Amino acid sequence: MRENKKRVLLLLLLAILIIGLFLGYNLGTSWRFALELRSIKLVAMLVVACCVAYSSVAFQTITANRILTPSIMGFESVYMLLQTIIVFVYGDMTFRVLNSFDNFLLSVVFMIGFSFLLYFLIYRRGRNNMYLLLLVGLVLGILFNTFSSFMQLLIDPNDFFIIQGKMFASFNKINESLLWYAAGILVIVLLFGFRMNRYLDVLALGRDQAISLGVDYPKVVKTFFIIIAILVSVSTALIGPVAFLGLLVTNVTYQLIKSQRHGLVIPACCLVAIIAIVGGQFIMERILNFSTPISTIINLVGGIYFLYLLLKVKKI
Numbered sequence: 326m327r328e329n330k331k332r333v334l335l336l337l338l339l340a341i342l343i344i345g346l347f348l349g350y351n352l353g354t355s356w357r358f359a360l361e362l363r364s365i366k367l368v369a370m371l372v373v374a375c376c377v378a379y380s381s382v383a384f385q386t387i388t389a390n391r392i393l394t395p396s397i398m399g400f401e402s403v404y405m406l407l408q409t410i411i412v413f414v415y416g417d418m419t420f421r422v423l424n425s426f427d428n429f430l431l432s433v434v435f436m437i438g439f440s441f442l443l444y445f446l447i448y449r450r451g452r453n454n455m456y457l458l459l460l461v462g463l464v465l466g467i468l469f470n471t472f473s474s475f476m477q478l479l480i481d482p483n484d485f486f487i488i489q490g491k492m493f494a495s496f497n498k499i500n501e502s503l504l505w506y507a508a509g510i511l512v513i514v515l516l517f518g519f520r521m522n523r524y525l526d527v528l529a530l531g532r533d534q535a536i537s538l539g540v541d542y543p544k545v546v547k548t549f550f551i552i553i554a555i556l557v558s559v560s561t562a563l564i565g566p567v568a569f570l571g572l573l574v575t576n577v578t579y580q581l582i583k584s585q586r587h588g589l590v591i592p593a594c595c596l597v598a599i600i601a602i603v604g605g606q607f608i609m610e611r612i613l614n615f616s617t618p619i620s621t622i623i624n625l626v627g628g629i630y631f632l633y634l635l636l637k638v639k640k641i
Contacts, residue, residue, distance in 0.1 A: 328583075329582050329583065329584050329589055329593075330589075332581050332582060332593070333582070333589065333592065333593045333596070336581070336593055336596040336597060336600070337596055339596075339600055340596045340599045340600050340603070343599075343600055343603050343604050343607065344367065344599070344603055346607060347363060347367065347603050347606065347607045348360060348363050348364065348367065350607070350611060351611070365499055365501055365504065366496045366497075366499060366606065367603070368504060368508065369496050369499045369504055369507075369563065369564065370496060370599065370602045370603050370606060371599060372504070372507050372508050372511050372559075372560070372563065373494075373560045373563065373564055373567075373598075373602060374574075374595055374598035374599040374601075374602050374603075375511055375515065375595050375598070376511060376556040376557065376559055376560035377556075377557075377560055377567070377570050377571050377574065377598055378571075378574055378575070378578075378591060378594035378595040378597070378598040379515060379518055379552075379556055379591055379594075379595070380395050380552070380553045380556040380557050380560075380571065381394050381395065381571030381572070381574065381575045381594070382525075382575055382578075382587065382590060382591050382594050383518070383525060383549050383552065383553055383587075384549075384553050384571075385575055386525050386528050386529050386587070387528060387546055387549055387550075388459065389529075389531065391575065391576060391579065391634075392572065392576075392631065392634050392635065393459065394568075394569075394571035394572045394575070395553050395554075395557045395571065396557075396566070396568045396569075396571065397459060397462060397463055397466070398440065398443065398459070398462035398463075398466070399439070399462045399463065399465050399466025399469060400436050400439065400440070400554070400557045400558065400561060401466075401561055401566035401568065402465070402466040402467075402469035402470050402473070403435055403436050403439045403466075403469055404432055404435075404436060404491075404558075404561045404562065404565075404566060405469070405470070405473045405488075405491065405492065405566070406469040406470075406472055406473045407431065407432055407435050408428075408432075408488055408491045409472075409473045409476045409477055409480075409488055410476065411423060411428070412480060412484050412485075412487050412488050413476045413479070413480055416480075416481060416484050417481075417483065417484055417487075425500045425502075425503055426500075426502065426503060426506075428562075429500075429503050429506070429507075429562045429563070432558065432561070432562035433555075433558045433559060433562050436554060436557065436558035436561065436562070437551075437554045437555060437558050439554075440550055440551070440553075440554035441551075441554075443458060443461060443462055443465075444458070444547060444550055446461065491565055492565065492566070493565055493566075493618040493620045493621065494564045494565040494566060494567045494618065494619060494620035494623075495564060495565060495618055495619070495620070496564060496606055496619065499563075499564070503563060504563070507559050507560075507562075507563045510555065510559050511556070511559060514552055514555050514556060517552070518552050519588075519591075521545075521548065521549070521552070522587040522588050522591065524540060524545050524549075525549075525587040526585065526586060526587055526588075527540050528540070528542075528545065528546075529585050529587075565620065566620070567620050567623055567624070568624055568627070569623060569624050569626075569627020569628055569630070569631060570598070570601065570602070570623050570627060572627055572630070572631055572634075573601065573623065573626060573627040573630055574594055574597045574598040574601055575594055576630065576634060577597050577601075578590060578593050578594040578597050581593065581597070601623065602619070602623075605619045605622050605623055606619050608622065609622060
């Protein structure tokens with residue numbers, strides 16, 4: 326336990342160092358403007374990091390599988406389908422019909438509604454099959470991606486650039502007003518979520534053990550699915566989809582923190598996510614000169630790590 330706390334402290338110091346480097350490196354003469362712009366990006370990165378960390382750890386605990394993340398449920402596919410439909414219907418009038426706040430709210434509502442639909446379709450009539458829920462989410466995600474691709478072929482090439490901007494996560498065009506709404510939602514959800522950490526500790530023992538210890542399993546799982554859906558939808562609607570980030574940061578965290586106490590694991594995972602996102606953004610801006618989206622860097626590293634985990638499990 327003491328060793329784990331030392332590692333969390335080291336992660337905190339490393340996160341502070343990277344944040345300081347991101348904010349202070351090469352500010353130039355217009356340092357106030359640069360610092361303000363970077364501060365807005367930093368807040369967005371902190372929001373996304375905490376959303377991804379909590380939702381991924383909670384999802385892996387519920388599913389008892391460390392190579393699954395909420396993206397397998399099709400949230401990102403729902404987001405892209407919605408954005409494609411909007412551009413398909415309104416074309417170059419999209420930004421006049423829907424402002425940024427309306428788009429953000431609509432995206433959040435659709436993704437949360439999708440999670441409720443999945444849950445009630447599987448868990449009605451006494452069904453309680455987690456893997457069926459994941460399978461249905463995966464199939465629907467593939468179906469939505471197919472619909473999106475088909476409509477994108479029919480869209481005017483000039484309008485396609487609007488959708489293309491939604492395909493990759495980016496911190497370079499953060500809407501400041503939306504950022505504070507997202508941060509407010511995050512704070513409220515996390516305050517409630519951290520009070521539920523004791524249930525995650527019990528759920529980590531397995532479904533049967535949790536029920537035998539007096540946990541109302543269907544109710545608790547439903548509550549966590551709502552929390553996960555809200556966090557994933559807020560993160561995706563704010564910056565766009567990042568498929569492998571949750572997989573990457575959770576597994577790195579479990580390698581560093583040898584504990585099942587979520588009161589320790591989740592903060593550590595948040596710090597790992599902050600280090601990954603802020604560090605990736607720094608590399609993208611200062612080394613790659615904005616030539617590659619940060620989502621490409623994260624998905625490349627995360628995809629390679631995912632293959633490593635699959636091969637490792639197969640070998641075992």
